[in-house]
Amino acid sequence: xxxxLRYDPKEIESRWQRVxxxxxTWEVPDDLPADAExxxxxxxxxxxxxxxxxGHLKVYxxxxxxxxxxxxxxxxxxxxxxxxxxxxxxxxxxxxxxxHPRASTDAAIASFQRExxxxxxxxxxxxxxxxxxxxxxxxxxxxxxQLLHRGLAYRKEAAVKWCPVDATVLANxxxxxxxxxxxxxxxxxxxxEQWFFRITDYADRLVExxxxxxxxxxxxxxQRNWIGRxxxxxxxxxxxxxxxxxxxxxxxxxxxxGATFFVMAPEHPDVLRLAAGTEHExxxxxxxxxxxxxxxxxxxxxxxxxxGVPLGRTVTNPVNGEALPMFVADYVLMEYGTGAIMAxxxxxxxxxxxxxxxxxxxxxxVGTDEDLxxxxxxxxxxxxxxxxxLHNRDALERIVAWLDGEGKGHASVNYRLRDWLIxxxxxxxxxxxxxxxxxxxxxxxxxxxxxxVELPDVRDYAxxxxxxxxxxxxxxxxxxxxxxxxxRRETDTMDxxxxxxxYFLRYCDANNDEAAWxxxxxxxxxPVDQYIGGVEHAILHLLYARFFCKALSDLGLLGAxxxxxxxxxxxxITRDGxxxxxxxxxxxxxxxxxxxxxxxxxxxxxxxxxxxxxxxxWSDEGAEGMHRFLGRLWRTCARAATELHDEALAVxxxxxxxxxVARKAHWAIDKVTGDMEGRFAFNTAIxxxxxxxxxxxxxxxxxxxxxxxxFALATAASLLFPFAPHTAADAxxxxxxxxxxxxxxxxADPALLASDTFELVVQVNGKVRxxxxxxxxxxxxxLRALARDQPNVRSHLDGREVLKxxxxxxxxxxxxxx
RNA sequence: GCGGGCGUGGUGGAACCGGUAGACACGCCGGCUUUAGGUGCCGGUGGCGCAAGCCAUGGGGGUUCGAAUCCCUCCGCCCGCACCA
Numbered sequence: 012x013x014x015x016l017r018y019d020p021k022e023i024e025s026r027w028q029r030v031x032x033x034x035x036t037w038e039v040p041d042d043l044p045a046d047a048e049x050x051x052x053x054x055x056x057x058x059x060x061x062x063x064x065x066g067h068l069k070v071y072x073x074x075x076x077x078x079x080x081x082x083x084x085x086x087x088x089x090x091x092x093x094x095x096x097x098x099x100x101x102x103x104x105x106x107x108x109x110x111h112p113r114a115s116t117d118a119a120i121a122s123f124q125r126e127x128x129x130x131x132x133x134x135x136x137x138x139x140x141x142x143x144x145x146x147x148x149x150x151x152x153x154x155x156x157q158l159l160h161r162g163l164a165y166r167k168e169a170a171v172k173w174c175p176v177d178a179t180v181l182a183n184x185x186x187x188x189x190x191x192x193x194x195x196x197x198x199x200x201x202x203x204e205q206w207f208f209r210i211t212d213y214a215d216r217l218v219e220x221x222x223x224x225x226x227x228x229x230x231x232x233x234q235r236n237w238i239g240r241x242x243x244x245x246x247x248x249x250x251x252x253x254x255x256x257x258x259x260x261x262x263x264x265x266x267x268x269g270a271t272f273f274v275m276a277p278e279h280p281d282v283l284r285l286a287a288g289t290e291h292e293x294x295x296x297x298x299x300x301x302x303x304x305x306x307x308x309x310x311x312x313x314x315x316x317x318x319g320v321p322l323g324r325t326v327t328n329p330v331n332g333e334a335l336p337m338f339v340a341d342y343v344l345m346e347y348g349t350g351a352i353m354a355x356x357x358x359x360x361x362x363x364x365x366x367x368x369x370x371x372x373x374x375x376x377v378g379t380d381e382d383l384x385x386x387x388x389x390x391x392x393x394x395x396x397x398x399x400x401l402h403n404r405d406a407l408e409r410i411v412a413w414l415d416g417e418g419k420g421h422a423s424v425n426y427r428l429r430d431w432l433i434x435x436x437x438x439x440x441x442x443x444x445x446x447x448x449x450x451x452x453x454x455x456x457x458x459x460x461x462x463x464v465e466l467p468d469v470r471d472y473a474x475x476x477x478x479x480x481x482x483x484x485x486x487x488x489x490x491x492x493x494x495x496x497x498x499r500r501e502t503d504t505m506d507x508x509x510x511x512x513x514y515f516l517r518y519c520d521a522n523n524d525e526a527a528w529x530x531x532x533x534x535x536x537x538p539v540d541q542y543i544g545g546v547e548h549a550i551l552h553l554l555y556a557r558f559f560c561k562a563l564s565d566l567g568l569l570g571a572x573x574x575x576x577x578x579x580x581x582x583x584i585t586r587d588g589x590x591x592x593x594x595x596x597x598x599x600x601x602x603x604x605x606x607x608x609x610x611x612x613x614x615x616x617x618x619x620x621x622x623x624x625x626x627x628x629w630s631d632e633g634a635e636g637m638h639r640f641l642g643r644l645w646r647t648c649a650r651a652a653t654e655l656h657d658e659a660l661a662v663x664x665x666x667x668x669x670x671x672v673a674r675k676a677h678w679a680i681d682k683v684t685g686d687m688e689g690r691f692a693f694n695t696a697i698x699x700x701x702x703x704x705x706x707x708x709x710x711x712x713x714x715x716x717x718x719x720x721x722f723a724l725a726t727a728a729s730l731l732f733p734f735a736p737h738t739a740a741d742a743x744x745x746x747x748x749x750x751x752x753x754x755x756x757x758x759a760d761p762a763l764l765a766s767d768t769f770e771l772v773v774q775v776n777g778k779v780r781x782x783x784x785x786x787x788x789x790x791x792x793x794l795r796a797l798a799r800d801q802p803n804v805r806s807h808l809d810g811r812e813v814l815k816x817x818x819x820x821x822x823x824x825x826x827x828x829x
Numbered sequence: 830g831c832g833g834g835c836g837u838g839g840u841g842g843a844a845c846c847g848g849u850a851g852a853c854a855c856g857c858c859g860g861c862u863u864u865a866g867g868u869g870c871c872g873g874u875g876g877c878g879c880a881a882g883c884c885a886u887g888g889g890g891g892u893u894c895g896a897a898u899c900c901c902u903c904c905g906c907c908c909g910c911a912c913c914a
Contacts, residue, residue, distance in 0.1 A: 228833080229832095229833060229834075229908075229909070232832075232833070232909075232910090233909060233910080236832090236909075236910055236911095237910095239913060241913075241914085243914085259914080260913095260914065261914060262913095262914065263914080274914090310912085311911085311912070312911095312912080313830085313911060313912045314830095314912090315912080317912085341912090342912045342914095343912085343914075344912080344913065344914090346913090347913045347914075348913075348914065351914095352914045353914080354914085355914090359914070360912085361912050361914075362914085364912090425913080425914090426913095427913050546908085546909095549909085619841090619842095619853085619854075620841065620842085620854095621841060621842060622842085625835090626907090627841075627842095628840090628841070630840080630841070630855070632840095632855055632856070633840095633841070633854070633855055635855085636854055636855055636856095637854085639868090639869090640854085642868095642869095643869090643870095646869090685845085686845095689845075690845080692845090694841095694842070694843085694853085694854095695842095695843065695844095695852080695853080697853080697854095698842090698843075698852065698853035698854075699852090699853080700853095701852095701853055701854075702852075702853070705853090708870085708871090709870085710870085710871065770849080772848080772849045774848085774849090774894085774895075776894080776895090777848095777893095777894065777895045778895095779849055782849070806881095814894085815894060816894090817848090817894050817895075819848060822848055822849085823848055823849075823895090825848080825894055825895060826894090827894045827895090
């Protein structure tokens with residue numbers, strides 16, 4: 012093969028990357044014309060650690076294809092890049108090596124930048140940000156202040172989750188089955204004063220607005236489950252002996268007449284007081300202590316035997332005045348509802364299990380033939396003459412109305428969602444911009460014009476149950492912004508999910524030094540039109556970001572109250588069917604692939620491997636095949652550029668071969684466009700380009716006119732550009748002299764899409780017996796006659812009676828015979 | 830246990846509305862080019878059968894002229910939720 016026709020991705024890729032960088036091709040200016048059509052395409056913010064992995068390659072291959080497609084369809088596309096740069100891995104590394112987290116983070120960022128650039132993704136690098144840079148976290152702190160002033164950030168003492176390994180508190184969302192989501196250690200409960208964001212204020216809207224966004228249904232379901240909205244009633248039970256009211260939340264006020272006991276969580280503050288002076292006092296104390304020491308994991312296990320201890324007191328059921336025995340039991344959780352429940356064993360599986368174990372009465376109040384416990388619907392029985400016989404769902408409303416009238420209860424909505432605990436006793440995070448005055452001012456917010464509160468250097472990163480920042484004495488000691496007296500800084504830092512809850516806003520106005528953003532600029536881009544990332548963020552990041560947008564929009568700082576209009580969650584790339592990991596030694600490094608085949612091959616193969624929302628197994632052979640295809644495309648174009656003369660494409664003058672090639676090109680335009688528009692079917696889009704190229708092979712194209720072949724090849728390069736930008740740009744330029752990214756996305760000619768003949772399938776009794784080329788305009792009668800006339804069809808009709816003829820114009824004829 | 834998704838050649842997958850099952854690729858087989866090879870190009874490739882044909886989309890049943898696609902049922906795998914009152 013002549014040297015000039017060698018496909019050399021290294022040379023091609025670096026050459027075009029230089030052109031795009033030099034011409035700043037992918038930058039979008041801040042002063043776009045008002046009528047510009049825009050699109051915001053965003054991949055989830057990467058955490059920079061070591062080098063990018065194959066998941067990054069996938070997310071940017073998808074995102075860049077989308078970004079390019081929109082650009083070529085005439086939109087101005089915002090496609091920025093940044094780094095989620097605060098976080099524990101860098102800090103833990105610092106504890107081990109003494110290297111400042113900033114140094115290791117910046118090194119990782121540099122390697123990410125280098126690799127991202129080598130992939131040729133079309134990023135507007137002028138908007139690049141790192142969440143650890145003071146110019147960024149200055150505004151993270153500013154947002155914190157806005158929330159603080161609105162009462163959406165607050166400090167309170169509460170039972171919180173503590174990870175003993177990471178030595179910090181965690182948000183509920185970061186505890187999975189009683190274990191730290193990050194490190195896997197079993198979490199403990201501690202009573203601490205911490206900072207929270209009032210996300211529960213938005214619980215309702217966070218559920219409600221899921222209806223307005225185009226997200227995968229399973230992600231919405233996960234969020235709904237997490238928020239856990241339940242409607243029901245709050246009902247007050249009175250303990251006469253102690254003269255205290257205990258409200259409970261129930262979703263089943265219709266079963267109030269079936270309540271036979273009352274249970275409190277071991278953490279309920281009144282438990283010991285209630286038992287005091289009764290014969291159960293010691294047992295209760297022992298039970299409460301045991302519960303406090305038990306593991307959160309066991310506590311959450313529904314299969315576990317129900318345990319509990321009587322309190323020796325009763326409460327009065329407000330609907331019938333009955334005295335119900337009180338218990339303490341750990342199947343009741345302090346953090347949900349009021350920490351106390353009315354127990355209806357006949358119609359609740361948990362209460363039933365407890366009643367069986369402790370010999371409490373079970374009273375059926377929903378009449379059915381089913382065994383107890385019965386949690387379904389039915390007519391009320393054994394309740395009250397006013398309600399007996401009513402369907403329980405109707406009775407529910409009437410009972411709540413009655414309670415309301417009597418002042419004994421009211422309709423109520425309860426959520427599983429807790430407020431977001433955002434303080435962390437760690438170093439490498441955004442400082443919380445608050446000081447504590449040693450005088451009379453108490454807690455004072457650092458004024459916005461004194462931001463950022465910069466993270467000081469410390470000598471010792473090791474966590475000791477308090478933030479390493481507490482050791483930076485010079486930094487901690489400050490003056491009170493209010494009275495000018497002595498004050499001490501808050502030493503906790505913010506959860507890094509705070510940093511990533513607003514970065515997509517900053518990108519819109521990334522270099523604004525006067526404000527976090529200009530709302531007018533934001534209005535142009537927000538919400539993100541297409542967000543792309545892993546499903547592992549279905550709850551954490553995606554819920555927090557939604558909360559931020561709602562809170563900020565309520566503050567008048569932002570128009571969009573949903574951050575991400577469309578979400579796409581990509582599947583994992585596995586190797587030999589298993590998740591890639593260093594310990595398994597099955598890691599495929601993007602750098603190695605790019606080194607060996609070039610970025611275009613890597614990107615295309617990852618998209619070709621299967622539907623991008625599904626997991627897919629990496630195959631080296633598959634990547635080689637993609638490399639062959641790109642080489643063939645490039646070479647065929649390069650050869651055509653010199654060997655096929657550049658004649659105009661006159662469709663009317665084309666012969667059969669030329670027409671076939673031109674048609675195939677228009678078919679491919681239609682196919683690729685449809686695959687990109689409707690769904691992210693990049694795999695079939697690339698397959699269509701492969702088909703088109705196959706049609707242009709020297710033997711297959713036959714006597715096709717050079718204009719038709721050139722058009723088909725240029726089209727192939729053009730259609731492949733979103734997936735293999737360098738190769739496509741190079742091939743396209745050689746062939747046409749034009750820069751493909753400046754060309755509009757091709758539009759299929761309907762006249763060339765429709766063929767003048769089609770292959771009619773003829774079935775007898777549903778089995779294909781023959782095929783025949785027929786004119787596209789043939790009417791049903793013609794098709795019918797033609798079908799019956801095929802030799803192989805005749806032999807199957809021979810001596811039989813035709814009962815029915817099904818004619819599907821443009822497709823098939825089915826003859827039903829006996 | 831509850832909810833959701835999936836199951837198609839040796840492999841990844843395609844078939845978007847019920848209308849030619851297996852596009853496109855990997856792998857394999859054969860041929861050509863020949864520079865020694867990788868490479869490149871052309872062709873073949875679901876199974877059984879000499880063939881006509883038959884069988885085939887996890888198993889079974891159903892609806893339909895016609896089912897990978899719709900319905901019922903069973904099996905297997907994956908994901909989420911799971912003492913939330």
